[in-house]
Amino acid sequence: MIETDSPYFLAPMAGYTDKPFRYICKKFGAGLTVSELISVNAIYYKNKKTLKLLEKNDIEKPFCIQLFGSDADIFLYAAQSVEDKCDCIDINAGCPVSKVVKTFAGSYLLKDKNRLLAIVDKLKKHIKKPVSVKLRKGFDENSINSMDFYKELENSGVDFITIHPRLRGQFFKGEVDYEHAARVVDTLKIDVVINGGIDSLDKLDKVKEITKAKYFMIGQAAIDKPYIFKEFIKEKEMQKDAKFIKELAKEHFLLMVAYYGEYLAIRNFRKFFHRYAKGFRFAKQLNKEINECLKKEKVLTVIDKLD
Ligand SMILES: Cc1cc2nc3c(=O)[nH]c(=O)nc-3n(C[C@H](O)[C@H](O)[C@H](O)COP(=O)(O)O)c2cc1C
Structure with missing residues (x-):
């Protein structure tokens, strides 16, 4: 795992985790901040709006850039062009949005695991910065990730993974399978960041107990209360007048x-x-x-x- 001041990370959220919002969360103690998902094709074509998404605040240390795409060579091109702007490159294997899935990217990569492994392999061979993967527990009921698949990911050299143990069809709501996440933590030697539904101190305790993980990523609850990171660090709710x-x-x-x-x-x-x-x-x-x-x-x- 890359070195972080706190084990509570801010989840990437398109349309929300822009540079200003990440500054706010970092000030409240988010250990790692991640860019919104960025298209490798847009980087390849030097799309101006996309290049602005790569800007970060000086206080964002460490900072991770999340990329999505489906072609390993274009992925590598994009990763190499942004490598010096961040401390880690994250591969998106969870985005459920049709526009992304249709291009064989995001959560589609869980239906085509060889494609995902090929991307990881390519990046690990040529990128010096740590490489991580953020993924769901599967695309659908027929493609739930086996523990062997996670081991393959680990063997491909990925530095850590973030698991959001929901299926693609659930989008960002509904039951989170923390038991699945617990099996992944137990199976792998690399660190596993747990994401999904962590919205209070009680919930954090419950997720810690079930998964025995060391790192946690917070999404929607941080939009409601960006100070949640401070509450988690202090293990106490803040007075908010x-x-x-x-x-x-x-x-x-x-x-x-x-x-x-x-x-x-x-x-x-x-x-x-x-x-x-x-x-x-x-x-x-x-x-x-x-x-x-x-x-x-x-x-x-x-x-x-x-x-
Ligand atoms: C509006 C919105 C945008 C999101 N955009 C991204 C994204 O760009 N990349 C990504 O990996 N996940 C994205 N997600 C998923 C979150 O990172 C996270 O996995 C999910 O919300 C579950 O965590 P939570 O229950 O703490 O919100 C998005 C979620 C929401 C609600």
Whole structure:
């Protein structure tokens, strides 16, 4: 495993884990931050929007870039072009979205395990930085990963894996098979990061007990409460009053303005504000107001109304 200050990692989430949000999570103690999934083809064609996704904050150490694709040679080209911008390259073998699966990438790689192994093999032969794989427990009921498959992955030299033990059809919700994850931890010598449904201290304890793993990755719960990393590290819930949430939301929004410019920041911040507003009085009204904001000052005024 690469060296990290904390065993609680931020999951890659397209549309959410951009540079500003990763800064917020890192400040709360996320041990590893990962880029959103990035297309190897887009890197190959030097797509401008994609290249911006590779930017990171100075405090993101270690930082992992997650790539998705299906062709081992293009994968290697992309990995080599981004290797010096990160501390680890992660191969996406879990994305359930049709647009990705149709191109034989993401969770499709669990139906075509030889293709996945070929990508790992190619990267491990030519990439100096650690290489990891983030995968589900299978594509569907007919392709659940055997322990032999995990051993093959380990033998291919992969440095660690992250397991999200759901099937492709479950997308990001529903039962998480921690027992499957526990078998993987028990089978492999390399580290296994556990991901899926870890949203509270109680849940973390339960997952630790079942899986006996050392590393955990948090996705959707971090969007609701980016301070969850601090709570996990301190093993204690934090006091979160309106002042705290307002300051957090403002800092987050201003980071977005610096990164995206005012126009895009206002639009991209709306979904985060809806999370920050959860549980506050008048949340419904404030969510409506934030959706109508067109100026930075107006956004800050709406944030101030959280009470
Ligand atoms: C909106 C959204 C976007 C996601 N994007 C990615 C992605 O780019 N790469 C990836 O490996 N997983 C992605 N995931 C999956 C998460 O990394 C994680 O595996 C999943 O949400 C389960 O963890 P959780 O229950 O803690 O959220 C995404 C999930 C969500 C909800």
